[in-house]
Amino acid sequence: xxxxxxxxxxxxxxxAPTEQTVAPEAPTDSAAAAPEAPAGPSFxxxxxxxxxxxxxxxxxxxxxxxxxxxxxxxxxxGRDVIGVAQTGTGKTAAFGLPxxxxxxxxxxxxxxLVLAPTRELAMQVADxxxxxxxxxxxxxxxxxxxxxxxxxxxxxxxxGAQVVVGTPGRVMDHMRRTNLRLDTIRVAVLDEADEMLxxxxxxxxxxxxxxxxxxxxxxxxxxxxxSAIQRxxxxxxxxxxxxxxxxxxSTVKSVRQTYAVVPFxxxxxxxxxxxxxxxxxxxIVFVRTRAAAEEVGSSLIARGLIAASISGDVPQKDREKIVxxxxxxxxxxxxxxxxxxxxxDVERIGLVVNFDVPKEAExxxxxIGRTGRAGRSGEALTFIGPHERRQLKNIERATKxxxxxxxxxxxxxxxxxxxxxxxxxxxxxxxxxxxxxxxELIGEFVAENGLDPxxxxxxxxxxxxxxxxxxxxxxxxxxxxxxxxxxxxxxxGDRGHRGDAPTTxxxxxxxxxxxxxxxxxxPPGIVGAITGEGGLHGKDIGKIQIFPNFALVQIxxxxxxxxxxxxxxxxxGGRELRIGPDQGPRGGKGPRRDGDRPFxxxxxxxxxxxxxDSKRRPxxxxxx
Ligand code: AMP
Numbered sequence: 001x002x003x004x005x006x007x008x009x010x011x012x013x014x015x016a017p018t019e020q021t022v023a024p025e026a027p028t029d030s031a032a033a034a035p036e037a038p039a040g041p042s043f044x045x046x047x048x049x050x051x052x053x054x055x056x057x058x059x060x061x062x063x064x065x066x067x068x069x070x071x072x073x074x075x076x077x078g079r080d081v082i083g084v085a086q087t088g089t090g091k092t093a094a095f096g097l098p099x100x101x102x103x104x105x106x107x108x109x110x111x112x113l114v115l116a117p118t119r120e121l122a123m124q125v126a127d128x129x130x131x132x133x134x135x136x137x138x139x140x141x142x143x144x145x146x147x148x149x150x151x152x153x154x155x156x157x158x159x160g161a162q163v164v165v166g167t168p169g170r171v172m173d174h175m176r177r178t179n180l181r182l183d184t185i186r187v188a189v190l191d192e193a194d195e196m197l198x199x200x201x202x203x204x205x206x207x208x209x210x211x212x213x214x215x216x217x218x219x220x221x222x223x224x225x226x227s228a229i230q231r232x233x234x235x236x237x238x239x240x241x242x243x244x245x246x247x248x249x250s251t252v253k254s255v256r257q258t259y260a261v262v263p264f265x266x267x268x269x270x271x272x273x274x275x276x277x278x279x280x281x282x283x284i285v286f287v288r289t290r291a292a293a294e295e296v297g298s299s300l301i302a303r304g305l306i307a308a309s310i311s312g313d314v315p316q317k318d319r320e321k322i323v324x325x326x327x328x329x330x331x332x333x334x335x336x337x338x339x340x341x342x343x344x345d346v347e348r349i350g351l352v353v354n355f356d357v358p359k360e361a362e363x364x365x366x367x368i369g370r371t372g373r374a375g376r377s378g379e380a381l382t383f384i385g386p387h388e389r390r391q392l393k394n395i396e397r398a399t400k401x402x403x404x405x406x407x408x409x410x411x412x413x414x415x416x417x418x419x420x421x422x423x424x425x426x427x428x429x430x431x432x433x434x435x436x437x438x439x440e441l442i443g444e445f446v447a448e449n450g451l452d453p454x455x456x457x458x459x460x461x462x463x464x465x466x467x468x469x470x471x472x473x474x475x476x477x478x479x480x481x482x483x484x485x486x487x488x489x490x491x492x493g494d495r496g497h498r499g500d501a502p503t504t505x506x507x508x509x510x511x512x513x514x515x516x517x518x519x520x521x522x523p524p525g526i527v528g529a530i531t532g533e534g535g536l537h538g539k540d541i542g543k544i545q546i547f548p549n550f551a552l553v554q555i556x557x558x559x560x561x562x563x564x565x566x567x568x569x570x571x572x573g574g575r576e577l578r579i580g581p582d583q584g585p586r587g588g589k590g591p592r593r594d595g596d597r598p599f600x601x602x603x604x605x606x607x608x609x610x611x612x613d614s615k616r617r618p619x620x621x622x623x624x
Contacts, residue, residue: 041069047076049101051135056097059131065090070243071219072098078217080237084244086223087192087345088369092128095189095219099163100129102186102217105138108160110180112187113212115168115205117195119145119316120323124345125191126165139163144170144180147316154179168196168204175211182212193222193229202228209236224362255352255372258406259382259392265561265581267355267383268296270408272303274381275333277409277417280350282326285335286367287355296355297335306332312339338363344370354382357391361398381406411467418465470549508542508554510582513572516549520573526551529570529577534563552582 041064043056064072067085075081075098085091095114103111114129116122126143133139142156144166150173157164157179164171164180174180188209190196196205209218218237222229233240262270275283285300287293290311297309308322308331319340325331326346334341338358352371358364364382371378382403384392396402409417429435446453462469513530515521523544530553531538542554559567559579567579 045069046072048072048097052097052100052132054135055132056093058134061090061093065094066245067091067243068094068097070245071095071241074241074243075099075217075219076101078102080217080240081219082225082233082237082240082242083219083221084223084225084242085221086365086369088372089245091191091221092125093132095191095221096125096129096132099187099189099219100133100136100139103136103139103162105136105162107162107184109184110157110162110164110182111185112163112189113171113182113185113208114163114165114189114191115171115196115201115208116165116191117167117199117201119147119167120319120344121192122165122167126163129163129165133163141165144174145316146170146173150174150177150179168201168208171208172204175208182208185212185216187217187219188212190218190220190222190232193220193232194224194226197226197228197232202232205232206235223365255368255378255380257368257380257382257401257403259384259403260406260408261386262383262408264385268299270383271296271353271355272300272305273409273411273414274353275300275305275351276414278351278379280371280379281329281348282331282346283333283351283353284341284344284349284367284370285333285353285355286341286358287335287337288359290337292355293335293337293340300333300335306330307335308333309335310340311337314340338367341367341370346370350378352378352380354380357382357384357388357395359391361395364395365399415462415465415467419461422461422464508556509558511553511555511559511579512582513551513553513567514549514578515572515575516547516551518548519575521546521551521575525572526553526577529572530555530567530579533566533570534559536563553579 043053043061043064046064046069048056067083067089071081071083071091071094075095081095083091083094085094099112099114114122114125116125122143122145126141130141133141140156140159140161141163142153142161142165144153144164146167146169153170153174154177157174166174171180175182190205193205196202218240220229220233220237220240260270271285285296287296290313293309293311297307300307308325310319310322314322322331322334323344323346326334327348329348335355336344349371352368354364354367358367368378368380371380382392382395392403442453442456445451446456513521513526515526523546526544526546527538527541530536530541534555536555540556542556543552544554545552558581564579567577570577
């Protein structure tokens with residue numbers, strides 16, 4: 001093995017420039033990107049063997065992506081290559097095509113080995129390589145990964161598969177079981193090398209490489225180049241050509257990246273509205289922990305979204321099923337932890353939401369790399385808390401770009417979006433006919449009630465999108481970015497008046513409950529329910545204002561999610577309280593909808609109605 005110059009210095013050879021850095025580039029979409037690239041490289045400039053060239057055409061790749069243009073020629077020459085490139089840049093073809101060019105399909109022995117950090121990535125790479133090899137007769141690719149039986153993998157190896165793509169752990173297992181010998185390999189590829197090392201595969205990778213012939217060619221692809229990778233390169237590579245399609249931690253251009261400041265307790269509501277107004281075919285929501293994945297997933301399901309969650313410890317079989325559902329369109333939203341979503345390649349993902357700010361810029365890059373794939377455009381939205389601007393700055397610095405602030409859609413935006421989607425289907429529905437029944441019934445109804453047909457259509461529209469009108473419980477979660485200034489001060493502990501929220505007594509937070517006059521709600525009932533279910537004392541409750549459809553209650557300090565959940569289920573006047581932080585009149589955009597004089601808490605002594613109707617906890621005022 002020859003010496004190599006230490007990275008990151010470029011090694012010198014006379015045959016080719018050894019460091020080639022080109023502008024970041026997303027993989028080119030065959031139809032969209034190829035035509036207007038006359039000056040750029042073409043696959044005609046790359047000496048691919050005919051069957052591979054045919055495969056490229058059949059796959060619709062018209063223009064090589066940057067990493068392909070840079071890496072394929074030296075790899076075809078037999079040089080070792082270090083590629084700094086992320087998923088989504090077309091790196092699989094960058095090493096997959098030259099790898100196939102090096103194989104003699106008439107020999108039934110392992111000639112190429114690709115190591116990948118995860119089962120998912122190993123399967124994807126194996127699929128991609130198989131798709132490049134369709135015109136090469138007698139060429140077999142086998143994927144070796146854990147969590148699935150050895151039998152089929154053993155048989156594929158015994159039949160003489162020439163290309164092995166596997167995770168280091170399972171590859172080592174097959175070597176130990178003598179199913180796999182590496183002394184015949186010509187090419188070794190380390191894909192997502194940084195991930196492999198991060199996942200603790202360094203020793204396995206070393207061991208595997210040391211069992212391969214010294215003269216084999218090595219290609220190493222990695223999104224980042226930490227020193228551990230540079231050491232691997234020094235030990236196992238010969239005078240490598242370095243190519244890089246993007247600066248470290250850069251993110252794909254095809255992804256529109258934004259952030260929104262959303263206090264934690266509003267995140268699920270904000271997320272649901274972002275998803276409800278998104279045009280993306282499918283979305284991934286990233287969370288930090290397994291528990292959060294489950295929680296956010298269930299609350300999205302409860303809101304009517306077709307969602308599922310995966311974390312690192314979801315069995316591989318289930319994970320594959322979920323990914324398949326995401327691919328075939330039967331799943332809209334996947335809530336996942338970083339580990340679970342690593343290497344996930346689903347073209348339909350048009351939106352990534354970071355439910356919380358990733359701790360490291362690298363994780364951010366990996367997360368948003370799940371969208372904007374295969375030449376499509378994507379969007380990435382990151383929620384930050386009011387005090388997390390520094391984390392945002394870190395990401396911006398590391399990715400060398402500025403994220404624009406996004407506006408969280410309001411419930412009104414959601415209704416608009418839903419109705420617009422329904423209205424587009426109206427002409428087709430009219431075209432299909434059989435509307436006589438409805439025309440007749442509606443005609444009668446309009447005549448009987450002296451209604452304006454437009455008013456009726458508006459009410460039907462509102463009902464069809466689930467808008468129950470002002471004061472309905474569904475309105476309680478309203479959070480809009482415009483309100484944040486007030487929230488921010490509030491969260492910092494400045495309990496002064498919020499700019500656009502109703503006046504709050506010092507140290508008290510204003511909450512809204514979904515019961516009002518029309519439901520017979522009276523202050524004693526509300527106080528009873530809140531103290532009883534929330535474990536609070538009467539003195540924790542401040543001013544109460546009751547409107548026709550809801551009421552505002554000032555509560556000392558703030559309620560925990562568990563308290564809110566318990567109180568929400570309590571009933572007053574036969575209706576659930578559904579408590580939530582008060583967002584002010586229409587997000588500060590207009591007056592409260594009710595002209596009524598609200599009842600004050602002081603009214604309660606004279607009031608007997610609308611009691612908290614729990615048998616377990618009779619109304620008990622605890623004035624303290
Ligand atoms: P990768 O970075 O290898 O995961 O590739 C990302 C996506 O880009 C895959 O869906 C590939 O099929 C697609 N792709 C790769 N190379 C090209 C190309 N030259 N033209 C169009 N699409 C490509």
